[in-house]
Amino acid sequence: MSGPKVVRVITREEIIAICQGHIAALVAAFEQWQRVGKRNEIVDAEDIRLAQSRISAMGDLLAMDKFAELQKQAPLEIAFLKADMETRIERAAEKTARDRNEGKRRLRAANSLAMALSEKGFAVPPALSNPGSCSQDELQAAVTQGFALLAPSSLPSEITDRQRELAAKLGEGEAHPTLADWLATQHPSAVEDPRLADLERRYEELRALDPERASKLSDRVEKVSSDRSSRRSLLIDSLALDIAAERRTATDEADALVKLRAMEAQLKNIQTPASASQLAKINNLLNGSSTVAELSNMIATATATLQTIIQERAEQDRRSAILAGLSELGYEVIEGMQTAWVENGRVVLKSNKRPGYGVEIGGNPNSGIQLRTVGFAASADPRDAIADISAETEFCGDFSVLQAKLAASGGELVVVKALGVGTTAVKRISAVPENEISDTNARGTAPTVRRS
Known part of the structure; x- marks a missing residue:
């Protein structure tokens, strides 16, 4: 049991x-995930449906008052969406870079085969003369034709048609070289630099995340890819640093946009002049081109605005929760007491169960509320220590019930500091006629306080 105490209130509304x-933060993260995924065609309808179902599950937790579980699961889901998109981008970038290199090798192979045919005096198929303008099937057919022309013939020129037919039958089932076979014979190290392949993969990752930033570097990537000079290594290093810097900026910008969108969603749920003003500023910024620094500054401003609004509402909710709870427990609460508490820093509630006693509530609800038993008596009246202890004990029991009521509604009443029953003398307030105690509180004028 305890006497005077300082408590911290967390209401259901706050939680x-x-x-x-x-x-709101999860929805903003999902929208970014979906936006990047659709643009790069790396998420499908089923992926989106599953992600939306997980967001709906968070709403179900809120509806079921599973607040702690929601606060644990939502950040994990946000982290998952971010990691999942990074993985998808990496896989897609690796495939794009691999296909690009495969295309380059295919062109080199076609050019090599065309040169070999030309040197032998054979007519070069059109697809080998200009491989970049034909399809994969057309190029494969041209390669097969080219190999057939280059293949040495062991049959004498004077063979008959019947002999050619027999030779063809004998060759049935033999493997014919394909474009893939030809590419496999091309030694990659002779024409490809692993560092260049890594550079192109990282460039594709940047392009998937932020096409506009990547476009500024596309010409340099092409020049480095075709460069065969001694400067190539230095050019790769320089470009790799620039790609990494752009990737960091793009990631920072994407993260900032997610945060700002989450702030925007929360402010839209609060109808106040301050929130309306802040939303207008956010809208102006998002409708134009913005830097990471500008986004960060807006996030800081929006966060401060949101926290101020939340704290103001929380203060009011905390006062209401305490007064309503004590009213249910038999303490007299009348209209105007919350205002009196704000103006005077404290209010006194008369106990309808124990005449001559009540409870004083004071302090700022956002930092700590002080609660203590008080007695109504003139300073000259003798103190009844036994009655005082009994009143403190009774209020201690009422306080435990108040804690349970707040907990049942999803809130919390935490004791920050408490003194034992009887440790200090019960505070005396000059006797006021019973019909004036509540009126005095309602008018915002606290009774005169005297300590005995």
Whole structure:
């Protein structure tokens, strides 16, 4: 049991607001995930449906008052979406870079075969003369034709048609070289630099995340790819640094946009002049081109605005929760007490169960509320220590019930500091006629306080 105490109140409304903030952040992360995924064609309808179902599950947790579980699961889901998109981008970039290199090798192989045919005096198939303008099937057919022309013939020129037919039958089932076979014979190290392949893969990752930033480097990537001079290694190193820097900026910008979108969603749920003003600023910024620094500054401003609004509402909710709870427990609460608490820093509630006693509530609800038993008596009246202890003990029991009520509704009443029953004398307030105690509180004028 305890006497005077300092408590911290967390209301159901506060916890719901926190959970709604988590859901808003998750929705913003999902929208970014979906936007990048669709643009690069690396998510399909089923992927999106599954992600949306997980967001719906967060809403179900909120509806079922599973606040702690939601606050644990939502950040994990946000982290998953970010990691999942990075993995998808890496896989897609690797495939794109691999296909690009395969295309280059195919062109080199076609050129080599065309030169070999030309040197032997054979007519070069059109697809080998200009391999970049034909399809894969056309190029494969041309390669097969070219190999057939270059293949040495062991049959004498004077053979008959019947002999050619027999030779063809004997050759049935033999493997014929394909474009893939030809490419496999081309030694990659002779024409490809692993560092260049890594550079192109990283460039593709940047292009998937931010096409506009990547476009500024596309010409340099092409020049480095075709460069065969001694400067190539230095050019690769320089470009790799620039790609990495652009990737960091693009990632920072994407993260900042997700945060700002989450702030925007939360502010839209709060109808106040401050939130409306902040939303207008956010809208202006998002509708134009913005830097990471500008986004960061707006996030800081929006966060401060949102926290101020939340704290103001929380202060009001905390006052209401305490007053409503004590009213249910038999303490007299009338209209205007919350205003009196704000103006005077404290209010006194008369106990309807124990005449001559009540409870004083004071302090800022956002930092700590002080609660203590008080007695109504003139300073000259003798103190009844036994009655004081009994009143403190009774209020201690009421306080435990108040804690349970707040917990049942999803809130919390935490004791920050408490003194034992009887440790200090019960605070005396000059006797006021019973019909004036509540009126005095309602008018915002606290009774005169005297310590005995």
